[in-house]
Amino acid sequence: MSLKLAYVGVEASRLDEWKRFGDLVGLQPVELPNALCLRMDEKARRFILTEGAADDHAFSGFEVDTAEEFDRAVEHLKQANIPFETGTSAGAELRAADRYVTFRDPEGLQHEIVFGCQDADTPFAPKEPMQGYVTGDEGLGHIAVNAKDYAACEAFFAKATGAGLSDHIFSNFGDSKVQVTFMHLNPRHHSIAYAQFPFETSRKIDHIMIEPVDLMDVLKAQARVAEAEIPITITLGEHPNDHAVSFYCTTPSGFRLEVAANCIKVQPGAWEPTSYDYFSMWGHRVAG
Numbered sequence: 001m002s003l004k005l006a007y008v009g010v011e012a013s014r015l016d017e018w019k020r021f022g023d024l025v026g027l028q029p030v031e032l033p034n035a036l037c038l039r040m041d042e043k044a045r046r047f048i049l050t051e052g053a054a055d056d057h058a059f060s061g062f063e064v065d066t067a068e069e070f071d072r073a074v075e076h077l078k079q080a081n082i083p084f085e086t087g088t089s090a091g092a093e094l095r096a097a098d099r100y101v102t103f104r105d106p107e108g109l110q111h112e113i114v115f116g117c118q119d120a121d122t123p124f125a126p127k128e129p130m131q132g133y134v135t136g137d138e139g140l141g142h143i144a145v146n147a148k149d150y151a152a153c154e155a156f157f158a159k160a161t162g163a164g165l166s167d168h169i170f171s172n173f174g175d176s177k178v179q180v181t182f183m184h185l186n187p188r189h190h191s192i193a194y195a196q197f198p199f200e201t202s203r204k205i206d207h208i209m210i211e212p213v214d215l216m217d218v219l220k221a222q223a224r225v226a227e228a229e230i231p232i233t234i235t236l237g238e239h240p241n242d243h244a245v246s247f248y249c250t251t252p253s254g255f256r257l258e259v260a261a262n263c264i265k266v267q268p269g270a271w272e273p274t275s276y277d278y279f280s281m282w283g284h285r286v287a288g
């Protein structure tokens, strides 16, 4: 089973601000009757924003390549005793996909196995010209979500999707620890991370990460975000595990977007997980 993160759904209260934000960071807003999409390549859907008060993660879709793989993935959920529901035709239309099923992780986040994600009718055309994003077999990037029990989420997600452990970061936070697990489904270092903070978090999602092909496009996006006075919550820096050179800024829904380049790839099945006790090799100054 080879999965890739195909789309992320967000319930957002300010779609007009997301449209402006999409243009600024280098994505392409496309308005639908019932949603705002942000494109980043040939695919019709990557970010799917529907109007609502939550300003949080609504669903994340993990795509398989064939109908046979889809059937196998659904059978796998059954065999693993993971409750799931079949997606509706309206839901499939929103996702521009053929078929999907939904299930929930221990934190209550809705994940989906999906098949038949459609291409758009027109080429990707962001307002700010750029060299494109690393997507394809690696999917759109990654999501990092807040967990009360990272180990339980790690075990569940591995069981549900066959994800492999990439590594952990266990870092001191005052007298407590931040504990993060990073998991891969394909050559992308991680498609999902579960972070356990020693305090309550206001949202289920911490950030979504996108990866421009060219580091220069990360720098240009950071400059445009700063110019627009959108908060940069973590300045440019490099993570020790995936070697992402990235910055983080606040989205109109209050969680963060990480814009990264330079990420290493892993070989699923032949990767040795390790552990780090720090989040950054350089930079990544946390604002405030």
Ligand SMILES: [Fe+2]
Binding pocket: 142, 144, 207, 209, 258
């Ligand atoms: Fe990240």
